[in-house]
Amino acid sequence: xxxxxxxxxxxxxxxxxxxxxxxxxxxxxxxxxxxxxxxxxxxxxxxxxxxxxxxxxxxxxxxxxxxxxxxxxxxxxxxxxxxxxxxxxxxxxxxxxxxxxxxxxxxxxxxxxxxxxxxxxxxxxxxxxxxxxxxxxxxxxxxxxxxxxxxxxxxxxxxxxxxxxxxxxxxxxxxxxxxxxxxxxxxxxxxxxxxxxxxxxxxxxxxxxxxxxxxxxxxxxxxxxxxxxxxxxxxx
Numbered sequence: 001x002x003x004x005x006x007x008x009x010x011x012x013x014x015x016x017x018x019x020x021x022x023x024x025x026x027x028x029x030x031x032x033x034x035x036x037x038x039x040x041x042x043x044x045x046x047x048x049x050x051x052x053x054x055x056x057x058x059x060x061x062x063x064x065x066x067x068x069x070x071x072x073x074x075x076x077x078x079x080x081x082x083x084x085x086x087x088x089x090x091x092x093x094x095x096x097x098x099x100x101x102x103x104x105x106x107x108x109x110x111x112x113x114x115x116x117x118x119x120x121x122x123x124x125x126x127x128x129x130x131x132x133x134x135x136x137x138x139x140x141x142x143x144x145x146x147x148x149x150x151x152x153x154x155x156x157x158x159x160x161x162x163x164x165x166x167x168x169x170x171x172x173x174x175x176x177x178x179x180x181x182x183x184x185x186x187x188x189x190x191x192x193x194x195x196x197x198x199x200x201x202x203x204x205x206x207x208x209x210x211x212x213x214x215x216x217x218x219x220x221x222x223x224x225x226x227x228x229x230x231x232x233x234x235x236x
Contacts, residue, residue, distance in 0.1 A: 004110050004111070004117070005119030006110055006119065006120055006132045006135040007119065007120070007121045007122070008127035008137070008138045009021040009122065009123035009127065009128075010124060010125060010128050010189070010193070011123075011140055011141035012187060013148065013152070013175050014151045015142050015143050015198060016143060016151075016198040016203065018034055019203050020198070020207060020210060021034070021122070022034075024207060024211065025120075025121035027207065028121070028214065029118065030117050030118065030119040030121050031115065032120070032121050032122075033106065034075065035106060035122055035127060036124055037075040037076070038075070038102050039092050040080040040081075040089050041070065041074060041075060041080060042063065042066070042098060043092045044077075044080055044085050046062050047084070049061070049062070053091050054091035056095060059092060060097060063097060066101055066105070068109070069114075083156070083159075093179075094178070094182040096184045099130075099185055106122055106131050107131075109122070110122075119136075125186075126186075126187065128140070128190040128193055129188055133190070136217060137194070137213060138190045138192060138193040138194065139193060139196060140194070140196070141198060142197055142198070144199050145172050145176070149168045150165065153165045194213050196209055
């Protein structure tokens with residue numbers, strides 16, 4: 001079976017990585033997976049059961065019940081973007097047990113992408129560093145904390161009238177510290193990642209740069225192939 005092309009897109013919160021990855025997948029005709037939505041789905045399920053997303057004892061039953069593929073409607077549920085879910089997700093994302101299950105889900109997605117697409121674009125925190133270190137192309141999408149806070153504020157201000165830009169900036173900085181210092185699979189830039197700073201770029205400009213990078217990589221002469229590393233079995 002021909003191995004699917006994998007493109008990894010990592011970056012901090014509100015950097016524009018999701019917008020970029022989704023548009024890149026559409027441009028290339030690849031399947032797209034927002035890995036953060038899986039963690040949010042898990043966190044939401046734990047809260048619905050009355051559990052604590054920071055307690056492995058409450059998270060493990062949800063992980064054991066997780067099936068591939070989840071309905072697309074479940075991963076796009078607006079409830080997953082609620083502030084309480086955003087707050088509950090980082091502890092789940094830092095949990096090695098959850099990372100193992102979500103890694104298996106990502107591997108299953110790449111092996112059997114929707115519509116048998118020729119490749120897959122996945123965005124998250126550790127796609128290019130831990131999950132698919134051999135991805136054909138890796139991107140690290142970033143922007144200044146102030147710009148990322150502005151974007152998040154504009155997204156949330158209508159639903160949260162008491163929110164201020166200063167509060168959002170504090171939350172962005174706190175999330176960055178948490179993600180970059182977690183013990184398992186912390187947020188970091190892969191050594192061979194293409195860095196796109198979207199602080200001053202429009203989504204269209206960022207996409208233009210990304211498409212050019214991918215096309216240049218895919219058209220370059222292929223090096224001698226080597227046997228891919230073994231995949232971990234899905235599930236926990």
